[in-house]
Amino acid sequence: MFKVKKSAILLLFIFFITSRIAGGKIPYLIFNIIFLTFLLSFIWASYIKRKITVFQKYDDKDYYVDDYIEIKSIIDNDTLLPTPQIEVVDKTIKKFSKEEPTTFIFSLMPLCREFTFENFKLKYRGIYELGPLEIKITDVFGIFSWKYKIYSSVNLKVYPRVREINFFSLNSMQSYGTLNTLQKAYEDNTSISDIRKYNEGDNFKRIHYKVSAKKGELYIKNYDMTGSASAFIFLDFNSNCFLGENSKELEERAVESAASIAAYLLKKAVSLNLYVNSSNVYYTSIRDTKDIKSLLDILCEIKPAGKSEIRDLIEKRIKFIKKGSTLIIITGNITIKDVETYCYIKESGYDFIIIYVSDFIIERDLKERILTNGIIMYKISSNSDIKEALEKV
Secondary structure, three states: OEEEOHHHHHHHHHHHHHHHHHOOHHHHHHHHHHHHHHHHHHHHHHHHHHHEEEEEEOOOOOEEOOOEEEEEEEEEEOOOOOEEEEEEEEHHHHHOOOOOOOEEEEEEOOOOEEEEEEEEEOOOOEEEEOOOEEEEEEOOOOOEEEEEEEOOOOEEEEEOOOOOOOOOOOOOOOEEOOEEOOOOOOEEEEEEEEEEEOOOOOOHHHEOHHHHHHHOOOEEEEEEEOOOOEEEEEEEOOOOOOOOOOHHHHHHHHHHHHHHHHHHHHHOOOEEEEEEEOOOEEEEEEOOHHHHHHHHHHHHHOOOOOOOOHHHHHHHHHHHOOOOOEEEEEEOOOOHHHHHHHHHHHHOOOEEEEEEEOOOOOOHHHHHHHHHOOOEEEEEOOOOOHHHHHOOO
16 A cells, blocks of 8 residues: 655645746756655655565474464565665464554665564464564655555464363263263273372272371272273364354363363373364374374364254264263253253263353253263363363362
């Protein structure tokens, strides 16, 4: 966008009229000097605009949600003329927060380089194109200015945050309220993974009597999983799943939950299968923590899209899943049809966990039906601490 100061044009016009009325060499000389000065200033700045080069870079490493990043912009003056004034604004920050970016104003000597730095917190996962950089070049008199945008070819990948959770109710002996589910066949009763305080509904056979006697209160044993254990995460990401003014934050909580649970299960030697219900069905299967990047790549890229229901995906895949396996459903929408499907699958011999990610409260009758069928359910809102929420029994 090109702009000219109206006051400068008006001044030039006044000198022109004055020289015409007054006549003589001096008024015309003054007008010609001013006109040529304006013209040379225009040509100078216009030429520099075409010769300014800009590019961006950042430290080459993996970035996760809540990390801080420094974006460096490099501006080069490739001419033998000085640049009177350049304004640079990096708009990258607007993709992560409501903060206004910093405006950098400086001049550049011939064949010189200037650096600008923008530091901010990465609030959302995804793949982003840096910029755009908004450049404004002004001539030496501030009369002419060119404002334009430069779009970078450099991409930034932000992975979802992976919280280190110490306990997640994968096995059936954990309870939701006073309800217990059936014990899984994947625990190695000869190998204790950790010891924790007793919670109402825990199996008395798990009580660690020596530790309980020493501590003066009941403690129970959690066992390691055997290599045959497997879990299936179904992440619902259709276009109607996360609604409300905090929809973006709800998406992040859902993905963060999936990533954190996946990391926990892999650490416990549980093989993991991830399905994402969006405009397309995304799938990955991993057995080792070193392969978690393939899962994070999917979680990094997905966006809410499509109209397909998560229950339809589960019904299609359930015949390929061994009975006794754990199904973890992460969704922001639960209907009566969903509950009917989940309860039927639960009764068919599968361990079932629902993680409800929403700022809305689930209908009471739906919640009661879920719990009375022995399905464990977690409630996560847009401002929940994922570690705290998932470690609750």
